[in-house]
Amino acid sequence: MSVTAETAVPSDHPGVDELFGLLAYGQLSAFYRLSSDAEMSPGLRGKVAMAGLAATDFEHFELLSSALSDRGVDVFEAMAPYTEILERFHASTTPSSWLESLVKAYIGDGLASDFHREIIAALPEDVREIVRESLEETARSEFVVAEVRAAIAANPQERSRLALWARRLLGEAVTQAQYVAMQREALAELVMAAAGDINNLAVLFDRLQDEHARRMEALGLS
Amino acid sequence: MSVTAETAVPSDHPGVDELFGLLAYGQLSAFYRLSSDAEMSPGLRGKVAMAGLAATDFEHFELLSSALSDRGVDVFEAMAPYTEILERFHASTTPSSWLESLVKAYIGDGLASDFHREIIAALPEDVREIVRESLEETARSEFVVAEVRAAIAANPQERSRLALWARRLLGEAVTQAQYVAMQREALAELVMAAAGDINNLAVLFDRLQDEHARRMEALGLS
Secondary structure, eight states: OOOOOSSOOOTTOHHHHHHHHHHHHHHHHHHHHHHHHGGGOSSHHHHHHHHHHHHHHHHHHHHHHHHHHHTTOOHHHHHHHHHHHHHHHHHHTOOSSHHHHHHHHHHHHHHHHHHHHHHGGGSOHHHHHHHHHHTOOOTTHHHHHHHHHHHHHHOTHHHHHHHHHHHHHHHHHHHHHHHHHHHOHHHHHHHHHHHOSHHHHHHHHHHHHHHHHHHHHHHTOO | OOOOOSSOOOTTOHHHHHHHHHHHHHHHHHHHHHHHHGGGOSSHHHHHHHHHHHHHHHHHHHHHHHHHHHTTOOHHHHHHHHHHHHHHHHHHTOOSSHHHHHHHHHHHHHHHHHHHHHHGGGSOHHHHHHHHHHTOOOTTHHHHHHHHHHHHHHOTHHHHHHHHHHHHHHHHHHHHHHHHHHHOHHHHHHHHHHHOSHHHHHHHHHHHHHHHHHHHHHTTOO
């Protein structure tokens, strides 16, 4: 990533707690969504792959929970401001098929990772490592890519339907991210510190779009 | 445990693969049941506790899966004979409330652990450790005990309802275990090797009953 903040925020910046709370609930809700989506899997292999993604998300949740506790913050209090927004995101993007759930897992995970990787520059050194670990890209996502590509090859009409679905996921994610930015001042400050200034903020969002486009290509949906 | 088999079966006994397959599907199906039952939790703390139990089950599944692969056995093939029986168990014991799901998690986990701990004596040394690790009692079950006891204290009528539920769980588990024993000869042989002879088999089952009774007491249901 090419973003380098002039100065990282101090370790006790309240935006760090807000970021950890957001990440923690994000991982927890992803755990539940993935394990519930897995019921749509046509076979046991898909179920195992989804369970693996979900279990990794829970490990990340535990990492963030203990990081918050080290900072003297209760994880449940830290998550509270984000539960409604994240549940709204999930409710508005409930997959109606196994393929849609795979695309959501891949696109959603990727977007979250990219966003947090962008703001890492603004974080004090001791906090960076926690964010990095909690966003560790799982090797299991290869399974998703292979599965989606195979489905499109077998049924080319799926391509445009899934491409539309992926676009909706991006739109909803942006909408909910804007809500978060409006409501959580300290977190918004962290993002601004990462971008450097308002112009660079646009550049940051462009980069997120580019990464999204790259993932669409990986899935065979571009 | 006081069981000591005269001789452990050899490492390449087919019953070991059957045991690992049964354990693997047991852990995987527990993962899915726990994470789906968690939806009934009235609060986020309960959800997190259930997710933790589920994630531990998935770790155990991965351990068994790689142990099978080391033995040259595909985990999906090894699990296949048990999917129907375990799904039948779960279908016949679907919790209708958060408390029922907590009791099921605790009683079911405990029964499975005890049973496998009993047959450990018949296992060759290199296999014992894998079974032990995959049955590691999670500290998280304290949460279940506290939650159930509090619910009973607040509403004493729950006690007899939940006690009945726990008895049904035991009955269904025994029924399905008998199916497994009838259908899987090598696994039944392993159990016999652990017990020593047919008389000791009765002693083994008595001990399982005792442990179950001890758990009922821990939950305040005896």
